[in-house]
Amino acid sequence: MHFKRHVTGLIFCFFYVVSYFTNKYVLSVLKFTYPTLFQGWQTCIGGLLLLVTGKLGWVNISGIPRSAAISWLPGSFLFVGNIYAGSRALSRLPIPFFFTLHNASEVINCLILKLTQRERIPWMKLFSLSLLVISAINLPLCDPQSEFGGYMWALVHLFCVGAYRVFQTHFKSTHLSDLEQQYINYLFSVLLLAFAAHPTGDLFGALEFPFLLSPRFHSGCCASALLGFFLLLATVKLKSGLPLELCGIWIILAKVFSTCLSPLVFNMEINPPSLCCVIFSHVGEALLIYSEKTSQI
Template sequence: MHFKRHVTGLIFCFFYVVSYFTNKYVLSVLKFTYPTLFQGWQTFIGGLLLLLSGKLGLVDISGFPRSAALSWLPGSLLFVGNIYAGSRALSRLPIPFFFTLHNASEVVNCLILKLTQMERIPWMKLLSVSLLLMSAINLPRYDPQFDPGGYMWALAHLFCVGKSVWNKTSCAYRVFQTHFKSSHLSDLEQQYINYLFSVLLLAFAAHPTGDLFGALEFPFLLSPRFHSGCCASALLGFFLLLASVKLKSGLPLEHCGVWIFLSKVFATCLSPLVFNIEVNTPSFCCVFFSHVGEALLVYSESTSQVR
């Protein structure tokens, strides 16, 4: 049983790392910086594969009331904000820096819980969120290739949503999921609605944002590398979704957090081998202490569950 859990976690790690690397390759190396089209393609393929999987009985997506779908639309809007801003930020920032800023969402989560539920914050959790906050604040100061646009989009991404499928998400999306109590929608059904809404909204936004005409002038438009990268990104995103759901169903939530943390560490350590990253000692320390803070946060949450 433990072996099967480790296999599920390793599969999740694999798809997590490869998915981020593929997206980074298309966005930064090939410089396809048209998020309405890129994310619209990903969500279209993801929704199509999820629908086909449901029809074939591979996943459980039963019929749900239209009222439940309409009630979930605010969450879908936040989902679109997450993928759009995240795509913009990832195209401009190295993966380790992106994760450092992304981890700071836990600071906002902690503040929201403190204000809404008057929770007493354990000292270890307080230490962890302090490390996350200080790392994110100091990183722009010491980034040798400071890009204000990248940090602006990362901030928008941070406040929209966070860690995807399970309820351990961040900021506005987490608050919405926490207060949206419906027995009609499973995680996959919520994601299916997210996909449908994203495709429609991003398709309408492609022309006003200028992405449609910009993509027509994209130099790698007919390149096999570009086509392979886009196809791989859509498929990997779908497989990551399935691996996430499988991980959540087989492990307690705090154990899922461990695998998320390990996936980020693997991606951070491997990304300099794949992409050109300019880093100095202070920025390296920001990345390092951000991961230390996340490790302490995962440990504090696991010990609190045991108690």
């Protein structure tokens, strides 16, 4: 039983690392900085694969009631903001820095719950959140690259991620599974990003992209879409088979693996202060999981 848990976690880590590395390769190395097209392609393929695998009975996607789909649209809107801003930020920031900002979404999550439900925050959880905030605030000041635009998009990304988690956790519906929620996200994303491709200038910009006919670009885009779909399935499998705190541990491990391996794959500038911000962010995330576990005892 424990061996199966480890296998599920390791599979999740593999797809997590490879998926982020593939996206980073297309966005930064090939410099395909047209997120409406890139994310639209990924969500289109993800939606089609969910539809096909659902029809074949490989995943459980039943008929989605119209009322449930409509009530889920705010979550889909936050999902689009998450992937669009995340794509912009990842194209400009190194993966370790991106995760440091991404981890701060837990602060947005707790802040929204504190304002709406007046939840009391234990001191251990407050300390871990403080580490996440301090790391995220100080990282732009310590970053030798000083990529202001990347940090602004990362700020939008972490807000959308935190708000999405709150909505997903407190969305009371017996009609939608995690895969069905993601299927609605995919459909909404494809429609919204398709309409946004022309106003943002991504459509005409992509036509002048120098690697448009390159096999590297085509293989990278295909791999990113497929890996994103497999990561979704691995995430759902992980959450359905493990307690919440163990899922959190595997997610942290996946981020640590990505952080440690990324300097071996991508060129990046990092100094001791920015490295400390990255380390403290991961420590804060680990303490957050520990504080949530101890509060349940």
